[in-house]
Amino acid sequence: MSAISTDPYSSIGLSPPPKEESSRKGSLGQSDFLKLMTTQLMNQDPMAPMENGEFLGQMAQFSTVSGIQSLQASFEKLATALQTNRVLEASTMVGKKVLVEADRAELGSDGAGLKGVVEVPEGVSTVQLTLRDAQGAVARQLTLDVGGAGPMDFSWDGLLQDGTAAPAGSYTVSAMALVNGQNTQLTTRLALPVVSASIADDGVVLNTSKGSVRLADVTRIFT
Structure with a gap:
């Protein structure tokens, strides 16, 4: 009479899985689950064996838990990668x-001048651009011919009204136009240098003076 094996894996033609250390005390790995499952099958009541549905249900529960754990680990890796990418973007x-809604900018001594955009409404044919120094004196006035409604680029070459170079410093930019017969100030956005960048919950924030x-809201970047 042949001896009956007490090893649940041998009894169903399987080799026992290699022993593994649990990463956390009290946690069950896949091998632990299979050992419990096969032990349950070996010791079930022959008169009332486990239904296939019960067996498959337990397998599905384990697969679901294992899948969620893998998904969480993947999301943690993705979050780390995204944070690193945001830091690189900021630096x-x-x-x-970048274009920032502002009416004041610093004119440097490099002769680069100032650049910006003015928002032109419907029905406007010309825009009067006035640049004033820190004391409020008019440094330059420019008349811009409008081609249509929407954002319109403008630039100041850094020259005063008499053609000489304007001194470096802070200048205010104002744009005026006739809108429905009334002299109206228009919104301007100026190209300002980014002095620092910070990371917020909703992305990278670029800080200028x-x-x-x-x-995510930057429409143009000047190198």
């Missing part, structure tokens, strides 16, 4: 210029 923007803007 590469310092020193570049005159205001801040989210990287």
Whole structure:
């Protein structure tokens, strides 16, 4: 008479899985689950064996838990990668210029002048651009011919009204136009250098000396 094996794996033609250390005390791994499952099958009541549905249900529960754990680990890796990418984005923007809704900018001594955008409403044919120095004196006036409604680029070459170079410093930009017969001030956005960048919950925020803007809202970058 042949001896009956007490090893549940041998009795069903399987080799026992290699022993593994639990990463956390009291946690069950896949091998622990299979050992419990096969032990349950070996010791079930022959007159009332486990239904296939019960067996499959327990397997499905284990697969679901295992899948959720793997998904959580994947999300943690993705979150780390995204955070690293946001830090890199922020660091590469310092020193570049971006459009920020503002009416004041610093004119440097490099002769680069100032650039910006004015929002032109419907029915406007010309825009009067006035640049004033820190004392409020008019440095330059420019008349812009409008091609249609919407954002319109403008630039100041850094020259005064008499053609000489304007001194470096802070200048205010104002844009006026006749809208429905009334002289109206228009919204301007200026190209300002990014002095620092910070990371918020909703993305990278670029900080300039005159205001801040989210990287996701930047419409143009000047190198």
